Amino acid sequence: MDHHFISWIARNNDFVDLGGQRQLNPQGPTLQFHEHFFRPGNYSDHLLLYSSPDQKKDAVQLADEIIERFGHKVVPTLLELKDVIDVNAIRSRVETWLQQYADHELTLYFSPGTSAMQLAWYLVHLQGVLRTHLVQTRAAKYSESGKPEVLTIKVERTSTPVTAILREQQLHLASSGPENQSSDYFIGDALRPIYERARKVAQTDKVTVLIRGESGTGKEHLARYVHEQSGRAGKPFLPINCSALTDSTLESRLFGYCKGAFTGAEKNTKGLFEEAHGGTLFLDEIGDISVALQLTLLRVMQSGEIQPMGGNPRTVDVRVIAATNTALEERCRAGQFRWDLFYRLAVAELELPALRDRPRADREQLLDWMTAFKSRQLRHEPLRLAANTRRQLLDYYFPGNVRELESVMEHLLVFSEPGATVELADLPTRIKASTVAGDSSSLLLEDAIRQHVCRVLAHCGGIKRRAATLLGVEERTVRKYYLLSEFNPPSSPQKKTVRADS
Structure with a gap:
């Protein structure tokens, strides 16, 4: 089994300025490690990471020096980071990159890099998924022996890292009912496993996500959650409803256009793919786009390049999350959706249940939460529901799901008097006249x-x-x-x- 030694280049310590010239520092952490500790560690090679293309010259120079002096195998490797102090982005980036070495031993050199880079190594190691070891060195002048020392960082590893524990607490707060004043979305027991899966998906940056669920079940909120839990948090999250636009309009909105590309194109306009660079693009109702546009979208997802109408290709870095309320497999079998695009989109699938399919206890908690939340939001006295009103709402089919429930609550708040109890007669007609879905007394x-x-x-x-x-x-x-x-x-x-x- 290969055993890789992995580190970031230490630009401020591996090099020194002498007489106005930048030279290798013989006491730098990388050279010192190779001189004293690389061979005893029986490492197969050293993957020397640098975080931006302008560091390539330094990385190559340092690798060449190590190869010449010690004969060790060093591979300069670009692992580009857009922000070297954004620990979430760094962690997501390195976790994804390290997956290719999932079956190998990995020793991570903790010392070089920014504090965010070091913390990212620690979080990756703490998760306990990969065969990682953390080491750091102590310079000779700080050791009791007067010689450089290598120290193994020993921590208790767990399959539930600290970040997951904190998120679990947040989910618990969000599902704790109407007393929760801070959350603007209810995540009950029925949705918590789905959001936990979404959190895991968020940690792997290059994976596309397909969210299934009826209209109004909260697909956009789940997509936004994936974005906010990923290394792309803080970057754009841009949603678009594909079913609301014609082919030509959707194409121009997604990929942009150049001045003069068509009648009315008076200036260069960026598309959503370009505007979402570094972030996430949410394609709602993906099943409604034409087969021709499906092919264009597939090419973009495969190549990472877009071509604005009337312009030249441009590279973009965007995570795609798609959503649908239809059975895409049936559309594929009917020739209305491309199988290759379906497979590209459905790498990780998440499915939200219809409101009527959630346990009654969960729906009761949601009703209480929505009643309290909407009362606060509309600055209304707390809405009080009569027992038969509450029962009718819990029995109603809710074809519009959570979105329809929200609309009903707003309707009741608008028309109810402060302090009054909402009676059955106050409900919208469609709800008053309904019975429990699937529980008709008629045999016709x-x-x-x-x-x-x-x-x-x-x-x-x-x-x-x-x-x-x-x-x-x-x-x-x-x-x-x-x-x-x-x-x-x-x-x-x-x-x-x-x-x-x-």
């Missing part, structure tokens, strides 16, 4: 069909064309049941009987 086939169409239509985010495709019927059939039900489960059996006989 017509009612069962209507209920199933409602369920599929909700799964498709209310888009009738998609629902018709999944049901294997014409769109006008879906429209018929949509108009009859308005997305609600069936009303009373008596009314249905009259309609069925008419």
Whole structure:
């Protein structure tokens, strides 16, 4: 098994200025390590990292000197960092890069580098995923023996690093109910495992993410969470709804255009890929883009290059997170979505459940949290729900998921008097007339069909064309049941009987 020695170049200590000239420092940490400790460590090679292209000359010079003096194998390696004091970005970068040596022994030289670089080594080692060792050196003038010393940094390693523990505490606070005053989003027990998976995905920078879930389940919030937990936090997070734009408009928004590229292009305009450089681009409703634009997007994701309309190719560094409320595999089988793009997007998949599929206890906590949160947000006295009102809200199907619940709470706050209790009659008509999804007392086939169409239509985010495709019927059939039900489960059996006989 190979055993690699890995370190950053110490530009301020591996070199000295003598007579106005920059020269190698014979007492520098890298040369000293090779002189006293490299051979006893039985290392296969030394991967000498430098963080920007302008350091290449120094790295090559130092490597050549080591090879000439000691005969050790040294490989100068560019591991570019955009900010050498951003510990999250550095950690994400080095963790991703080290994965190629997952089956090897790795000794990380702790001493050279900025404090953020050193802390990144420590966090990587602490996680205990790779076969890493941490060492640092003590100069001869500071040692009792009068000789340079190498010290192994021994720490208790854990598969749950400190950062994960802190995030777990944050998630617990976010799920603690209406008493939590600081969070603007509820993460209950049903979503916590999903957010934990998202945190793990965030740590691997180059992995694309596909988020699945019905409309209104919180896909953009989850995407933003991945961004904020990654090394790209602090850089742009730019969302775009792909289904809301035509092909040509979407292409110009994504890739930009140059002046004169088309009628009305009066100036050079950056696209979202360029604006998100260093950050994350969230492509919502990715399943709605055309096959032609899918091919363009695939090329961008493979090459890291975009070509603005009427311009020359440009390199971008962007993490792509996509989301869909449709079954992309079915669209692929129907020839409406490219399999190769699907595989490129679905490296890591996260799926958010519909609100109606979350445990009742979780929905109760969400209702309490939303009631308190919206009351504070709209500066309204705390909203009080009557027992039957609360029960009806918990039983309602909520095809619009959390987004619809938020809308209902705002509706109640707008129309309720301060201090009054919200009664069943105060609810929107569609909720008052509804029964528990899937719990109709009617035995009529017509009612069962209507209920199933409602369920599929909700799964498709209310888009009738998609629902018709999944049901294997014409769109006008879906429209018929949509108009009859308005997305609600069936009303009373008596009314249905009259309609069925008419």
